[in-house]
Amino acid sequence: MSATINPLANPKGGKKLCELCQKPAYLQCTKCRVTYYCDVAHQQADWNSIHNKACELLILIRSPAPLHSWQTDRDHHHMQTQKRLEQLMELSHAESKRRVSEGKYEEALPAAQLSLRCAMDVYGPNAVEHVPAYLLLAEANMGLGFLSQAEGYLSKAQWTTMKTLGCSQVILHQLHRTLGRLYTATGRYRSALLHFANDIFHASEEFGLNSVVSAGGYFLMANVFVKEEKPDIAISLYSQVTSIWHMHLSKMVEHYSQRGTQGEQHFDEAQLAEVDQMLNVMLEAQQQGVNTHQSAMLSHSLGQSALLSHSLAMFWFLCRDHSKALDFGRKAAEFSRQCEEQNSLAESIQSLIQEVEKHITIQQIPTIQQ
Numbered sequence: 001m002s003a004t005i006n007p008l009a010n011p012k013g014g015k016k017l018c019e020l021c022q023k024p025a026y027l028q029c030t031k032c033r034v035t036y037y038c039d040v041a042h043q044q045a046d047w048n049s050i051h052n053k054a055c056e057l058l059i060l061i062r063s064p065a066p067l068h069s070w071q072t073d074r075d076h077h078h079m080q081t082q083k084r085l086e087q088l089m090e091l092s093h094a095e096s097k098r099r100v101s102e103g104k105y106e107e108a109l110p111a112a113q114l115s116l117r118c119a120m121d122v123y124g125p126n127a128v129e130h131v132p133a134y135l136l137l138a139e140a141n142m143g144l145g146f147l148s149q150a151e152g153y154l155s156k157a158q159w160t161t162m163k164t165l166g167c168s169q170v171i172l173h174q175l176h177r178t179l180g181r182l183y184t185a186t187g188r189y190r191s192a193l194l195h196f197a198n199d200i201f202h203a204s205e206e207f208g209l210n211s212v213v214s215a216g217g218y219f220l221m222a223n224v225f226v227k228e229e230k231p232d233i234a235i236s237l238y239s240q241v242t243s244i245w246h247m248h249l250s251k252m253v254e255h256y257s258q259r260g261t262q263g264e265q266h267f268d269e270a271q272l273a274e275v276d277q278m279l280n281v282m283l284e285a286q287q288q289g290v291n292t293h294q295s296a297m298l299s300h301s302l303g304q305s306a307l308l309s310h311s312l313a314m315f316w317f318l319c320r321d322h323s324k325a326l327d328f329g330r331k332a333a334e335f336s337r338q339c340e341e342q343n344s345l346a347e348s349i350q351s352l353i354q355e356v357e358k359h360i361t362i363q364q365i366p367t368i369q370q
């Protein structure tokens with residue numbers, strides 16, 4: 001798929017171009033009649049990614065301005081179009097992001113492209129608002145193994161942020177995190193570490209040094225040290241991430257028990273997959289430590305395994321998967337029993353297990369009565 005992307009609007013009277021590859025088009029979407037494709041494969045790919053949701057909005061966006069009307073009518077039409085473009089930009093960004101988090105990179109691409117084209121139409125060329133779409137395009141391409149395409153989008157993003165005065169910390173943190181990921185994938189570990197350090201710096205400015213957002217940067221940095229076969233540095237960074245997440249989840253559970261907010265969604269799908277994977281990677285690393293370390297490190301690894309299993313138990317409790325919560329709760333209790341020292345931790349593990357068991361019993365009642 002071409003990396004060059006043209007603005008969204010089809011030039012008036014100009015040649016019709018394919019929505020996906022911008023080559024001459026021979027097919028038209030029969031529903032909206034304002035979107036064109038070079039072949040059936042591209043039409044199908046766009047439909048599956050975003051066009052099924054964007055089709056109707058595009059009719060309004062691409063319909064020409066009223067011709068012989070008053071200036072005020074034309075201004076109104078322009079404002080409406082801008083609003084719809086922003087709406088479509090957000091919709092396609094969200095759709096693409098969801099696909100990336102599900103690992104459906106191929107399907108994420110057309111939606112990310114559409115999001116970029118909307119941003120171009122709304123904010124004009126070289127605007128910092130293009131960066132979120134560049135990052136998504138980079139992530140999707142990285143997922144597909146197209147590393148040079150990913151690098152292309154990231155250099156555009158880097159260039160755009162360099163030209164922007166007062167660029168937001170959030171954008172800079174996301175940019176450096178994606179660059180760090182790319183350099184990790186290409187084996188350029190020194191550069192990866194430098195970008196993760198920048199990622200953590202900007203994330204800390206916005207969210208605080210001990211926030212879970214900054215912890216994401218420490219985790220990715222630790223993974224690079226694992227690849228570089230420096231397990232001691234990795235383990236010490238993992239411990240920092242563990243303590244941040246353990247504290248964060250403990251607060252969430254406490255908040256949940258006080259307010260009893262049933263049905264509240266604590267993590268979206270993308271976070272769910274990411275947090276689950278991260279906590280499990282660290283738990284595995286600590287368990288390896290339990291198996292291989294001498295007695296000096298054993299107690300540390302056991303303590304960390306207890307914290308991580310407890311974190312996973314709290315995480316699944318908040319996600320209302322009570323059987324997983326119970327499994328990890330029991331694991332946590334076992335680790336904490338083995339390392340003996342942490343009494344307050346043992347107590348909170350026990351009270352979580354009791355809470356989870358209550359939920360499991362409640363859920364079972366209707367089936368028992370039948």
Ligand SMILES: [Zn+2]
Pocket residue numbers: 018019020021022023037038039042
């Ligand atoms: Zn095409």
Ligand SMILES: [Zn+2]
Pocket residue numbers: 029030031032033034035051055056
């Ligand atoms: Zn259509």
